[in-house]
Amino acid sequence: MQYGKRACCSRTVLAAAFLGLAAALPLGGAHAQDKQYVMKISAPTLNAVPDTYGRNLAAAIEKDSGGRIKVEVYPASQLGSIPRQIEGTQFGAIQMSVLPPEFFVGIDERFEIMAAPGLIQSLPQGQRLAADPAVQKLILGLGANKGLRGLGLMVAEGNEIISRSPIRHLADFKGKKLRIFASDFQSVALQRLGGTPVAMTLGDVLPAIQQGAIDGAYAGVQVFTGMHFYDAAKSVTLVDQPTIFLVAEANAKWLDSLPADLREIVVRDAAAQAVAIHPQAMDILERAHKGWTEHGGELIKLPSDEQAKFLDILASVGEDVSQKKPAVHEAYETVKQAAQRLK
Numbered sequence: 001m002q003y004g005k006r007a008c009c010s011r012t013v014l015a016a017a018f019l020g021l022a023a024a025l026p027l028g029g030a031h032a033q034d035k036q037y038v039m040k041i042s043a044p045t046l047n048a049v050p051d052t053y054g055r056n057l058a059a060a061i062e063k064d065s066g067g068r069i070k071v072e073v074y075p076a077s078q079l080g081s082i083p084r085q086i087e088g089t090q091f092g093a094i095q096m097s098v099l100p101p102e103f104f105v106g107i108d109e110r111f112e113i114m115a116a117p118g119l120i121q122s123l124p125q126g127q128r129l130a131a132d133p134a135v136q137k138l139i140l141g142l143g144a145n146k147g148l149r150g151l152g153l154m155v156a157e158g159n160e161i162i163s164r165s166p167i168r169h170l171a172d173f174k175g176k177k178l179r180i181f182a183s184d185f186q187s188v189a190l191q192r193l194g195g196t197p198v199a200m201t202l203g204d205v206l207p208a209i210q211q212g213a214i215d216g217a218y219a220g221v222q223v224f225t226g227m228h229f230y231d232a233a234k235s236v237t238l239v240d241q242p243t244i245f246l247v248a249e250a251n252a253k254w255l256d257s258l259p260a261d262l263r264e265i266v267v268r269d270a271a272a273q274a275v276a277i278h279p280q281a282m283d284i285l286e287r288a289h290k291g292w293t294e295h296g297g298e299l300i301k302l303p304s305d306e307q308a309k310f311l312d313i314l315a316s317v318g319e320d321v322s323q324k325k326p327a328v329h330e331a332y333e334t335v336k337q338a339a340q341r342l343k
Helices: 002-034 049-064 082-091 109-115 123-131 133-141 184-192 202-211 221-226 252-257 260-294 304-314 317-322 326-341
Strands: 037-042 069-074 096-099 148-158 160-163 177-180 196-199 216-219 235-237 243-251 298-300
Touching (some): 037 049, 049 148, 049 243, 049 260, 069 260, 082 243, 109 184, 123 148, 123 243, 133 148, 133 326, 160 221, 177 184, 184 196, 184 304, 184 317, 202 216, 221 260, 243 260, 252 260, 317 326
Parallel strands (some): 037 069, 037 096, 177 216, 235 298
Antiparallel strands (some): 160 216
């Protein structure tokens, strides 16, 4: 009799435990759905395409994820210099950085091929090149073995030159010490023009110009206007070469840690916003030009014959530089052929 009573009690306890476990299972699933993930996006610019893309992507991801991903955008190198932003993204302190690909050259030399001068002749052509499947497969796949996942490729604007003393003619390049991006293509191009290249992260450029450490810098008018470079120099020469592309690189480990549905949202929205930014980029550039002149700046163009000579001088840079490195040359040929196809 006692044995039967104990068995009955045991069955009652087991039943209660089973019901408790069953009740807890859906609750655990609900908790998983309620978990919020933080995504930090870093950009070196202010009121230009990189940080604008970051804000657009943030709005899209937060909407599509129902708030399960909270996105924080840090413009103007708030999370450190460009090398620190890359390291932060590579090792997970930052979930995404939006930068010109040539700054990732320390991770893979092929990143710099988008900075080859003369690669494209117009921003619409650059937009088509950034959307080309072969180019995307190549560029977005770089860095996969170094903790990165490329999710978006886009074009911002042409490279222009700000200078303390105006560059009105090709002869004015001679002896000028100009900041360049971290690219052999830009370095060789400037040397052929008679200038001295100085690779420098964006956050250091304005004080370097103000202090006279450099005579000027390559960058875009969006950057010059958005970051108030008119306080240091008033002259910008519009050479439009090379074109400034941008790549959105995510931390691969963080991306893989997301639930499948959220990972799909991030990947999809990053690619979609890289295309959606195109018309907005044109508007940003137009406003930047207007803002520059409104603040007393001058926009200069080389005489047409000198601009043509400028392009002739740079025409062979891509081929000459890339030939020294077989992997870079192969990648350059892939992008060059796509650019020619998409004229």
